[in-house]
Every structure is written in C-alpha cells, then in structure tokens.
Amino acid sequence: MTDVKAFLPHREPFLFVDGIESANAEQITGHKRFTGEEFFFAGHFPGFPVVPGVILIETMAQCGGAGIKMVAGNPGLFFLAAIEKAKFRRQVRPGDEVRMVIRNLRVSKSVCRQSGVAYVGDEVAAEAEWLCLIGDAPVSSPPA
Numbered sequence: 059m060t061d062v063k064a065f066l067p068h069r070e071p072f073l074f075v076d077g078i079e080s081a082n083a084e085q086i087t088g089h090k091r092f093t094g095e096e097f098f099f100a101g102h103f104p105g106f107p108v109v110p111g112v113i114l115i116e117t118m119a120q121c122g123g124a125g126i127k128m129v130a131g132n133p134g135l136f137f138l139a140a141i142e143k144a145k146f147r148r149q150v151r152p153g154d155e156v157r158m159v160i161r162n163l164r165v166s167k168s169v170c171r172q173s174g175v176a177y178v179g180d181e182v183a184a185e186a187e188w189l190c191l192i193g194d195a196p197v198s199s200p201p202a
Contacts, residue, residue, distance in 0.1 A: 061077075062075045062076070062077060062078060062088075062120075062124045065078075065123075065124040065125075065127040065128055066120055066123065066124050066127075067135060068120060071096065071097045072116075073120070074090050074113065074116055074117040074120050075088050075089075075090055075117065075120045075121050075124055075158075076088075076089055076090050076091060077089055078121065078124055078125055078128060081124075081125035081126075081128040081129050082129060083129055083162065083165075084161065084162060085159065085160065085161055085162070086121060086122055086124070086125025086126070086128075086158075086159075086160040086162070087157065087158065087159050087160070088121035088124065088125065088157075088158050088160070089155055089156060089157050089158065090117050090121075090155070090156050090158070091153075091154070091155040091156075092109050092150060092151075092152055092153070092154055092155075092156070093152060093153070094107065094152030094153060096109075098110055098113060099152060107151060107152050108149050108150065108151060109149075109150035109151070109154075111144070111146045111184065114146070114150060114156070114176050114183065114184040115141055115144060115184070115186050115188065116138075117156060117158065117176065118158050118160060118172075118174035118176055118184070118186065118188075119136070119138055119172070119174075119188055119190065121158045121160055121174070122160040122162070122170070122172040122174060122188075122190075123136040123170070123190065125160060125162075126162065126165060126170060130165070133167065133192050134192045134193050134194050135192070135193055135194065136170060136190040136191070136192055137190060137191045137192075137193060138188060138189075138190055139188075139189045139190060139191045140188060140189040141186055141187070141188045142186065142187045142188070142189075143173075143185070143186055143187045144184070144185070144186040145184065145185050145186070146183070146184050147181070147182045147183060147184065147185070148178060148181050148182065148183040148184075149183075150176075150178060150183050150184075154178045154183075155178070156176045156177065156178055156183060157176070157177045157178075158174055158175070158176050158177075159174065159175050159177070160172050160173070160174040161173045161174070163187070166192075167192065168191065168192050168193070169189065169190070169191060169192065170189070170190045170192060171187065171188070171189050171190075172187070172188060172190075173185070173186070173187040173188075174186060174187075174188075
C-alpha cells in the first residue's frame, strides 16, 4: 500500500483516500474508511450520519488522481471539470470502508477522463464518470 500524501495535494479534512492498492495505465484500486469523525457527519444528518454523495464522487476522483500520478509521474493538479452518470445505490455510514475501482478512459497531458465504482463489501455504493483538467498550481503568497 502507498502513502497517498506523496501523490495528492489534499490534506485533512479534505483528504478522502487512505491508500492505493494497485495502479496501472488501465485501472486503479484504493480505499477509504469513514470513521464517523469526519466534519460532514455533524450536519449530514444529525442522528443518522451518511456520507454525502458529492464526497463519494470526490473520494473516487482523488483515488483516480493519485493513481495516475503513481503511474505517470507528477503531471500537475487535477481540477474536477465534469461529473456524469452519477448513481448512488447504497448509503455509506460511519465505520464503512469504501473500496474504489477506477478505470482510466482517457489520459493526456491536460485532460483525464475516468469512471469509478465505490463498493462497501460486495455492494455498489456509488458509480460515476468524471473529467478532470490537469494544470499547474498558480504561484501565490501565503495568506497574511
């Protein structure tokens, strides 16, 4: 398993990948355990915490981006540009571990199109396709 912080700029509380099990030009697999301590559970929903669907999409996109960087080196930052065919089939609750299987549909120097399925056990929790633009981070001064 690989330390994803070496391949992702995200940090807590917005890092949603615990590890990458495998990555090659065609497919990436990774995982994330939602502990119940994540910031969004307090409001989504009080008394019945559920991982928001947009967080599941972000989790898959982060997994895909980390995998591409592992395989292709450091192509820059990935900026989510489009989400298509998103479906949510099972709630993800505190304590659930999500296993992600990401397929690279198209990868170039400036664009990445991927599809992914998020599983809890053998059950599909979410699936989607997305497009990321790949670019350089602007050089800026830290906030004062």
